[in-house]
Amino acid sequence: MENIVALAKIGENVFSEDPNDFVMNSLYNSFKLILVGTKTITLAANTTNQSFTQAHGLDFIPLVDAFANQDGSDRVFKPNGIDVELWGAKLGMTGDVIFNYVQADGTNITFNFDNNDSEVQVHIRYFCLEAIF
Amino acid sequence: MAFNAIIVGLDGVNAETTIDPNDCALYVDDTTDHILIKEKARGTASVANNGTQNIAHGLGYVPFCLAFVEISPGVWRKLYSSPIDGSGCWFELNGTNLILRNTSGSAKNFAYYIFFDNITS
Numbered sequence: 001m002e003n004i005v006a007l008a009k010i011g012e013n014v015f016s017e018d019p020n021d022f023v024m025n026s027l028y029n030s031f032k033l034i035l036v037g038t039k040t041i042t043l044a045a046n047t048t049n050q051s052f053t054q055a056h057g058l059d060f061i062p063l064v065d066a067f068a069n070q071d072g073s074d075r076v077f078k079p080n081g082i083d084v085e086l087w088g089a090k091l092g093m094t095g096d097v098i099f100n101y102v103q104a105d106g107t108n109i110t111f112n113f114d115n116n117d118s119e120v121q122v123h124i125r126y127f128c129l130e131a132i133f
Numbered sequence: 134m135a136f137n138a139i140i141v142g143l144d145g146v147n148a149e150t151t152i153d154p155n156d157c158a159l160y161v162d163d164t165t166d167h168i169l170i171k172e173k174a175r176g177t178a179s180v181a182n183n184g185t186q187n188i189a190h191g192l193g194y195v196p197f198c199l200a201f202v203e204i205s206p207g208v209w210r211k212l213y214s215s216p217i218d219g220s221g222c223w224f225e226l227n228g229t230n231l232i233l234r235n236t237s238g239s240a241k242n243f244a245y246y247i248f249f250d251n252i253t254s
Binding site for chain 1: 139161163165166168170171172173177199207208209211213217244246249250
């Protein structure tokens with residue numbers, strides 16, 4: 001038997017061979033949040049393809065993810081998504097701010113948005129995990 | 134501490150007193166499963182324009198996955214579901230494969246991560 005450190009979920013057997021039965025198991029890598037930060041940006045009115053950068057200070061290209069929140073709203077939305085303000089069967093979905101993407105290179109994280117209404121502040125929380133390779 | 138727990142606090146956090154899992158590298162108690170995702174496999178794939186690459190995960194259920202595309206040399210963009218305009222790169226999941234799709238206009242390099250964690254149960 002291999003020597004491992006494992007913690008089973010509540011009610012599960014720590015000798016289980018199903019990885020889903022564990023909170024953690026040293027046989028399997030768990031991703032680490034290397035860096036978590038926030039950034040507030042101001043989107044210009046009625047402008048698409050607006051990019052904002054944030055230096056990550058890491059010596060590798062990190063896996064990144066991010067969440068956005070329009071100032072004064074309680075909604076949080078993801079990249080590749082509209083901040084849906086109204087929706088309905090006839091109306092469809094309407095929203096003025098679109099979080100197009102988040103990406104990273106060896107120096108910066110880049111956030112890209114469209115804004116189809118007046119100037120607005122957006123708060124971003126970003127996460128850098130381990131190296132892309 | 135009034136409950137059974139194994140807690141590893143982040144730097145500056147007192148593991149003997151904190152009750153916030155957000156402050157901890159590991160937080161296991163007897164009331165809630167604060168699960169760490171568990172990596173099964175990772176890899177890269179080049180996908181031709183208008184192409185699809187199936188990555189068999191061999192799990193028999195739909196697992197949690199992450200995928201990224203090298204949108205330009207050295208720049209890696211996180212992928213989600215199909216872009217609103219239907220173009221670009223995205224990934225899909227089923228009980229057999231992680232499916233990488235590319236309609237960006239040129240071949241792209243993808244990086245993917247498959248975890249054991251079942252997202253359907």
